[in-house]
Amino acid sequence: MARIEKANGIVDWLDQRLAVKTLAKVLMTEYWIPKNINFLWAMGVVLTVLFKILVISGIFLLMYYKPDVNYAFDSVNFTIMQEVEYGWLWRHMHGVAASAIFLVIYIHMFTGIYYGSYKRGREMIWISGMMLFGIFSAEAFSGYMLPWGQMSYWAAQVITNLFGGIPIIGDALVVWIRGDFAVADATLTRFFMLHVLLLPLVIMLLIVVHFYSLRIPHVNNEEGEEIDFDIEAEKYKAGNKKESKVIPFWPLFLSKDFLIVSIFMIFFFYLVSFHFSFALDPINFEPANAMKTPAHIYPEWYFLWSYEVLRGFFFDVGSIAAADIGLAAFGFANVIFILLPFLDRSPVVAPASQRKGFFIWFWLLLIDMIVLTVYGKLPPTGANAWVGFFAAVLFISLFIALPFVTKNETKRGA
Amino acid sequence: MAVEQSRRDFLGMAFGGVAAVGGVFALGAMKKSWDPLPSVQAAGFTTVDLSPMEAGELRTIEWRKKPIFILRKDQKMQKNANRDVVVDNSEFTVVIGLCTHLGCIPSWKPSTQEFLCACHGGVFDASGVNTFGPPPRPMDIPPFKIDGTKLVLGEEGPEYAKLVGKA
Secondary structure, three states: OOOOOOOOOHHHHHHHHHOHHHHHHHHHHOOEEEOOOOHHHHHHHHHHHHHHHHHHHHHHHHOOOOOOOOOHHHHHHHHHHHHOOOHHHHHHHHHHHHHHHHHHHHHHHHHHHHOOOOOOOOHHHHHHHHHHHHHHHHHHHHHHHOOOEHHHHHHHHHHHHHHHHOOOOHHHHHHHHHOOOOOOHHHHHHHHHHHHHHHHHHHHHHHHHHHHOOOOOOOOOOOOOOOOHHHHHHHHHOOOOOOOOEEEHHHHHHHHHHHHHHHHHHHHHHHHHHOHHHHOOHHHHOEOOOOOOOOOOOOOHHHHHHHHHHHHOOOOEOOEOHHHHHHHHHHHHHHHHHHHHHHOOOOOOOOHHHOHHHHHHHHHHHHHHHHHHHHHHOOOOOHHHHHHHHHHHHHHHHHHHHHHHHHHHHHHOO | OHHHHHHHHHHHHHHHHHHHHHHHHHHHHHHHHOOOOHHHHHOOOEEEEOOOOOOOOEEEEEEOOEEEEEEEOOOOOOOOOOOOEEEOOEEEEEEEOOOOOOOOOOEEEOOOOEEEOOOOOOEEOOOOOEEEOOOOOOOOOOOEEEEOOEEEEOOOOHHHHHHHHHO
């Protein structure tokens, strides 16, 4: 046991019991971040702030929300929106933050892809990040069900039905997931549990793993330069701050991050105050009705690209049904990103602009995902269906081509 | 020493074995807790009288929270011996009104005599057979029993057993 002496202040008292000074060093003042980075490196902290906003606004919504098919719709649209003081603010913050967090996740993800921050020791950062993306998707889906409007109901119907495509156990699995023959009260209460307890717990755990996975390989930088963090840290601590290639996480890196977070928050509260309606579909202001499907069903914008991959395959090939091809492609699209570190066969860590084949690959992927997103919202008729088909085929081909594109890179010694 | 080691191994394996069995039982309990409740499974018989329906008329009723399309075929509609439910000498199409693609409710277009699904463009003919788009199979026929001019949904009668093999 440590030797406890009379403390000379509250910090010292805590330090003797919890080693808070060492803890602060390890986590903050001697956790080193490279200097040659740009504003895109602030997205992780922006995401952390957005997640906090979701948790806090969610706590206030949770106090009035009723997970019951008879009360859910009114508890949101009447109680929270009209009776609870500032209830509208919590709801709009929650809805807009859910949408904004996906925008920033995509920026964060594509930053990682562009700068090659997923390989050479950084695989676990990428994998834990993609696991977060998956759980966040489940969290978004389960939350979307809670207001129990028409879109909530039919999105739940369509998404749970996807599991029916699994051979043999499919139909039984759908009934098991729903707890009823159709989406019903049992479905609402179990997805409510997932949304407010189990999934947030998993997210918090994964965030810790994600942060921890940065400790050993450290954060990447703009040039993909391999920095000896021990040597650079020594330089910094010796007072050679200008020459050192690193800065401490706190207070230097975070103070820069706070600037980006502040700018982002101006944009965020502008959306919450004046343009919240983009996150609240008008069809969802009609109570759920199992006997009437809305004319157009589409997911929120952040799921459109994978949704378009699902419905892009609209004709049978031989004896394989269109729906099964679509489902297989959808499954592929949802797991393939996590395998990125192993599909990229090049050992080079550099921004895409310095990697010829990969540069083209990166921009093709980004443009293709934007095309898929745009056409995912349009009705799948006539020429739209073909654009969707080719964009979906291109998406899959890009990932199949990646090992070959990157393998060539090493041969040429780029 | 060797004896000591095997004793330790045995303790470890016994402990691990008991924990594994407990874990499997716990998972089984968790799976069962997610199953549909008995009350949900039991609620499931709906009776409809088909005699007041006119030729060409479509009715949508609710059975186990799903829409059921009942269409009394008129002269122009093609008969389908593998799917038609014959009650009182007239043919009816009786199907679960959910698109077999992802479960949206198709709507009936009297002008073309087709069921159209707005979600992903699936089309079914008057007998509920898929004719275009992503639906992988015809609309499902719910279990039924014919009782005079009445249809009992949820119970399997001989007429249903006859159709189920062919449709």
